[in-house]
Amino acid sequence: MKVVGVDPGCSGALALFEDGKLRAVVDMPTLKVRRGKTDKNEVDGYALAAVLRGWAPDAAIVEQVGGIPGQAAGAAFNFGRAAGAVEYILKAQNVRVEMVAPVTWKKRMGVKGDKDDSRAAAIRRWPAHADTFARKKDDGRAEAALIGCYFTLMETPDVLS
Numbered sequence: 001m002k003v004v005g006v007d008p009g010c011s012g013a014l015a016l017f018e019d020g021k022l023r024a025v026v027d028m029p030t031l032k033v034r035r036g037k038t039d040k041n042e043v044d045g046y047a048l049a050a051v052l053r054g055w056a057p058d059a060a061i062v063e064q065v066g067g068i069p070g071q072a073a074g075a076a077f078n079f080g081r082a083a084g085a086v087e088y089i090l091k092a093q094n095v096r097v098e099m100v101a102p103v104t105w106k107k108r109m110g111v112k113g114d115k116d117d118s119r120a121a122a123i124r125r126w127p128a129h130a131d132t133f134a135r136k137k138d139d140g141r142a143e144a145a146l147i148g149c150y151f152t153l154m155e156t157p158d159v160l161s
Contacts, residue, residue, distance in 0.1 A: 004052070004060040004095070005148020008083035010041040011137070013144040014048075016055050020152045025132050025141045026051060028082075040078065043085040052093055060090045061151035063143070064099040098151065105150040115139035122146055 005015040009028065016024040029047035032039045065083050090097050106112070111121050122133040122142035133142045 001059070002055065002057040003148055003151050004055065004057040004090075005144045005146070005151060006060055006062040006086055006090075007140045007143040007147060008062055008065055008086045009079055009140070010043060010082050011140050012082075012086075013140040014051065015141070015145040015148040016057065017148045017152050022126055022129060022145055022149070024055070025129070025145055027140065028086075042078075043082045045085055045089055048086065049089050049093065052089065052095065057095050059096040059098065059151070061098045061100055061147055062087055062090070063105070063147055064101050100147065100150060105147050108150050108153070109146045111146065115143070118142040118146060125149065
């Protein structure tokens with residue numbers, strides 16, 4: 001079975017598991033889009049769809065995200081667009097999508113702290129892939145891999161919905 005773990009958002013990532021083994025991790029494909037007078041990052045839906053077509057997953061587990069207290073309305077809207085793009089591109093490709101709250105997967109995967117703790121947990125779990133999670137900005141990769149691993153460790157993934 002092929003499963004994709006997803007840390008949504010423009011700084012997120014996707015991790016592919018095949019038969020419970022981590023096979024690939026990629027940063028969320030993005031592009032620069034002019035919004036008013038500034039350029040903003042946005043999920044590149046075409047590139048994301050191409051990655052997913054190539055991987056041909058049976059299921060995906062996506063972190064269930066929400067607004068961040070104190071976040072500006074525009075930033076929250078952009079984050080919501082990015083998260084929604086991932087979910088609906090998966091669904092448009094007939095990939096079963098499950099959502100998981102951060103507190104749920106983090107507890108199961110032993111992640112107690114911030115995003116650096118996620119990177120450390122990923123390096124401990126997959127030392128052969130340590131370079132994939134080495135940089136501070138690789139936290140999205142680490143979280144996508146841990147989210148995907150959470151799914152693969154569940155005896156009955158259907159209970160995740």
